[in-house]
Amino acid sequence: MLTAGQIVLICALGAVAALIIFMVVRTLLTKKKVIETAQFRPLNLDVDSIANNLSKAIQIPTITVISPEQSYEPFLEYHKFLEETYPLIFKNGEKTVINGYSLIIKLTGSDESLLPVAFLAHQDVVPAPKKGWEHEPFGGEIKDGFVHGRGSQDMKGQMIANLEAMEYLLSQGKELKRTVYFCFGHDEEYTGKDGAKQIVEYLYENNIRFECVYDEGGTVLDGKMLGIDGKIALIGTCEKGYVDYTLTSTISGGHAASPKRISAVDTLAEAVYMLRSIPMKAYWSQPVKDMFKDLAPHMKPLFKFIFVNRDILSPLLKLLLVKIHPVGASIMRTTFAFTQIKGSDAPNVIPPSATAVVNCRINIGQTQKDVEKHIKKVVGKNIKLDRLTEGYDPSPVSDITSEPYAKLKKSIVEVFPDFIPVPYPFIAATDAKHYYKICDNVFRFTPFELTPEDQKRIHALNERCDIDALATATQFYVRLIENTCM
Ligand SMILES: [Zn+2]
Structure with a gap:
């Protein structure tokens, strides 16, 4: 006779065995999805000329204007350069200048029943320190096979590849069925409020809606860290929200030779520490679930088993993703980064108040209100919280069952056969977020395969663009325009 304890144990073991069998079967049934592609032969492009055009683009220092001492002159020069370099686009297209320096170029297609496609890029670049290049x-x-300089990656390289592709197609006598808009803002690196936002206002007032918008965004990652033989092409289907806050602590200061028990700096430091120690909850947003659903079939058996059973192994997996890599944490939760801190002006004066600025990137599914509530709760009543920037909530999530998404994936795989395109939440900011007002299908993808070393050069020293990658990106845009607009 079995005792009650033994019966419970056998039942428990049976349940665990059943669960494991279920998880194994589920893993075995998860198969790769085939993306229908057409044969794409590499084009005979004039690579030297493309590289030369990017070089000329870099030589016009279109640095984002954020102070009255700076000049907008380079933007006007840049417009002239584009018109001279891409005569067929400007001859066939209709140019509209928005707010002095942003550009819309419309190329009308033959079928007016089709909603247009928009290709975005920003003309502005971040400044470059004089030393260290x-x-x-x-x-x-x-x-050495590179075009060197500020903006070669972010994002004149991508803009030039896109324009080269259109100019090439027009030179071949190809005709557009669907209307194409090129929309080039001039202050993406500083919110896009004077550029992209105004472009969208103009289009909205003129009742123009887009079938889809393609902008810069997701990068290409080596799949190895997730047990994948191949490269992961990340397509941003949404982007995180943004807000900055100033935290202020006020306690009367005094002479540093006779400090009180606690100072404004002490309480501020404690608040900074608390907010870093008590982050907002990590969770699976829909884009992250979609990302791992599409990646799982490509993983090696153990990884595949874990990610196919993500729902069951969720607590463990969440912990791993958040701990292992900063990007893992960034896609799973709202992040807080302290970027500026200020106390006294003199080394021997205890300041009456101290401030710290925290930069918050809001996870998909949360809002600025949620973030503010969390910070207030964690730092306590003694810290004053002030909003420093206007901020914005996360963008909507674009539809991954839509045709524009399928066409983007198809174009990626046709030009980069070893890429695995998957959706994901873009963790930084682009001009694309403004376009949801006039478009449901907004996607972000950067068709450049960068080495990790070259990725680090973006917004930093020695930015450069690999000429072979520039040529392939041009081919990619040829294919994307053919697949979406011809
Ligand atoms: Zn950019």
């Missing part, structure tokens, strides 16, 4: 940052030097 191996090549002049605005010299556009071509050397």
Whole structure:
């Protein structure tokens, strides 16, 4: 006779065994999805000329204007350069200048029943410190297979590839069925409020809606860290929200030779520590679930088993993702980064108040209100919280069952056969977020395969663009335009 305890134990073991069998079967049944593609032969492009055009683009220092001492002159020069370099686009297209420096170029297609497609890029670049560059940052030097300089990646390289592709198609006598808009803002690196936002207002007032919008965004990652033989092409289907707060602690100061038990700096430091120690909850937003659902079939058996059974292994997996890599944490939760801190002006004066600025990137599914509530709760009543920037909530999530998404994936796989395109939440900011007002299908993808070393050069020293990658990106845009607009 079995005792009651033994019966419970056998039942428990049976349940565990059944669960494991269920998880194994589920893993075995998860198969790769085939993306229908057409044969794509590499084109005979004039790569030297493309590299040369990117070099010229870099030589015009279109640095984002954020202070009255700066000039908008380079933007006007840049417009002239584009018109001279891409005569067929400007001859066939209709140019509209928005707010002085942003550009819309409309190329009308033959079928007016089709909603247009928009390709976005920003003309502005971040500043380049004078020291530390191996090549002049605005010299556009071509050397060792690279075009060197500020903006070569972010994002003049992508803009030039896109325009080269259209100019090439027009030179081949190809005709557009669907209307194409190129929308080039001039202050993406500073919120896009004067550029992209105004472009969208103009289009909205003129009742123009887009079938889809393609912008910069997701990068290409080596799949190895997730047990994947191949490269992961991340397509941003949404982007996180943004807000900055100033935290202020006020306690009367005094002479540093006779400090009180607690100072404004002490309480501020404690608040900073608390907010870093008590982050907002990590969770699976829909884009993250979709990302792992599409990646799982490509993983090696153990990884596949874990990610196919993500719902069952959720607590463990969440912990791993958040702990292992900063990007893992960024896609799973709202992040807090302290970026500025200020106390006294003199080393021997205890300040009456101390401030710290925290930069918050809001996870999909949360809002600015949720973030503010969390910060207030964690830092307590003694810290004053002030909003520093206007901020915005996360964008809506674009539809991954839509045709524009399928066409983007198809174009990626046709030009980059070893890429695995998957959706994901873009963790930084782009101009694309403004376009949800006039479009449901907004996607972000950067068709450049960068080495981790070259990725680090973006917004930093020695930014450069690999000329072979530039040529392939041009081919990608040829294919994307053919697949979406012809
Ligand atoms: Zn950019």
